[in-house]
Amino acid sequence: MSKNSLTDRVVIVTGASRRIAIGAAVARRLAADGAAVVVHSWAPYDAEQRWGADDEGPEALVAELDRAVHVSLDLSAPDAPAALIDRARAAFGHVDAVVANHTRSGTRQSLEELTAAELDLTFAVNTRATLLLAQAFAAQHDDTRPGGRLVLFTSGQYHGAMPAELPYIASKAALHQLTRSLAVHLIPRGITVNCVNPGPNDTGWADADTRAAITRLNPGxxxxxxxxxxxxxxxxxxxxxxxxxxxxxxxxxxxxxx
Structure with missing residues (x-):
C-alpha cells in the first residue's frame, strides 16, 4: 500500500491510551499512510486494571505523529461519542473514518459472579458507545468525500467458549452481529463497515503461563x-x-x- 494512501483523510482511533497496545499501533500506521489522526483515550480505566495506565502515552503518541490531536473522554457517558466527533471536526474540519478500538475488558465474571452493574457498564462502553459513535459519524459524513469507513472490534467468542468473561463477550458479540446491518445501511452512502477480531494480542496484559499456553495453541x-x-x-x-x-x-x- 502506498505510503500516502490515506492522505487528506481524517480518522478517529478510540482506545489509544497505551503506547504498546493496538490503538497506538493503528494510529502510527494510519499516520504513516498519510492520515490525520484523532487519538482518543480514557486513562482512568487503565489505571484500574492490572496492566495499569500509561500516563504519558497519548501525548507521547501524538508527538510522534505528523498531524494528530488527543481527546480524553469517558465513553460510558451517553453524550461522549457525539462529543468526540465534535472535537475531531473542530480540529480537522471533517471525519472520514472511525476505528472503534476502545473496550472495557479485564473484569472477569462467570454466570455465578455476574452483576447487573458490570453488564450495564460493559455494554455502555463496548456496545452503546460504539453505536452512538457510528450514528454521530454518519450524521456528519460528507458523502462526496471518498474513504468513508467504520471499523468495529470484536473478540474470539465466536471461535470458542469464554465462560469466565460473560459481560465482555456479550458486548463484543453484539458488535459482531451489528456489523452486517450497519454495512447494508451505510454502503449506499459510500461508507463501509467491517469488524476486526485481533486474536490474542501481545499488549502487555498476560502473565508468563498465559503467554506460553497461547503460543502452544496457536497454529503459527x-x-x-x-x-x-x-x-x-x-x-x-x-x-x-x-x-x-x-x-x-x-x-x-x-x-x-x-
Missing part, C-alpha cells in the same frame, strides 16, 4: 501483535478495500481456543 506458534492488527485496519481504510463491507475478519494466525 506465536501471539498476534498490535502491528498485525494495524496492517489489517490500514488496508480496510484504504481505497483498495472500498468493496469490502459487512465482514468480520480475524487477524489471529488461525487461532482457535478449542
Amino acid at each position: 506458534a506465536r501471539w498476534s501483535t498490535p502491528a498485525d492488527t494495524a496492517r489489517l485496519v490500514a488496508w480496510l481504510l484504504s481505497d483498495e478495500a472500498d468493496w469490502i463491507t459487512g465482514q468480520t475478519i480475524a487477524s489471529d494466525g488461525g487461532w482457535s481456543s478449542r
Whole structure:
C-alpha cells in the first residue's frame, strides 16, 4: 500500500491510551499512510486494571505523529461519542473514518459472579458507545468525500467458549452481529463497515503461563501483535478495500481456543 494512501483523510482511533497496545499501533500506521489522526483515550480505566495506565502515552503518541490531536473522554457517558466527533471536526474540519478500538475488558465474571452493574457498564462502553459513535459519524459524513469507513472490534467468542468473561463477550458479540446491518445501511452512502477480531494480542496484559499456553495453541506458534492488527485496519481504510463491507475478519494466525 502506498505510503500516502490515506492522505487528506481524517480518522478517529478510540482506545489509544497505551503506547504498546493496538490503538497506538493503528494510529502510527494510519499516520504513516498519510492520515490525520484523532487519538482518543480514557486513562482512568487503565489505571484500574492490572496492566495499569500509561500516563504519558497519548501525548507521547501524538508527538510522534505528523498531524494528530488527543481527546480524553469517558465513553460510558451517553453524550461522549457525539462529543468526540465534535472535537475531531473542530480540529480537522471533517471525519472520514472511525476505528472503534476502545473496550472495557479485564473484569472477569462467570454466570455465578455476574452483576447487573458490570453488564450495564460493559455494554455502555463496548456496545452503546460504539453505536452512538457510528450514528454521530454518519450524521456528519460528507458523502462526496471518498474513504468513508467504520471499523468495529470484536473478540474470539465466536471461535470458542469464554465462560469466565460473560459481560465482555456479550458486548463484543453484539458488535459482531451489528456489523452486517450497519454495512447494508451505510454502503449506499459510500461508507463501509467491517469488524476486526485481533486474536490474542501481545499488549502487555498476560502473565508468563498465559503467554506460553497461547503460543502452544496457536497454529503459527506465536501471539498476534498490535502491528498485525494495524496492517489489517490500514488496508480496510484504504481505497483498495472500498468493496469490502459487512465482514468480520480475524487477524489471529488461525487461532482457535478449542
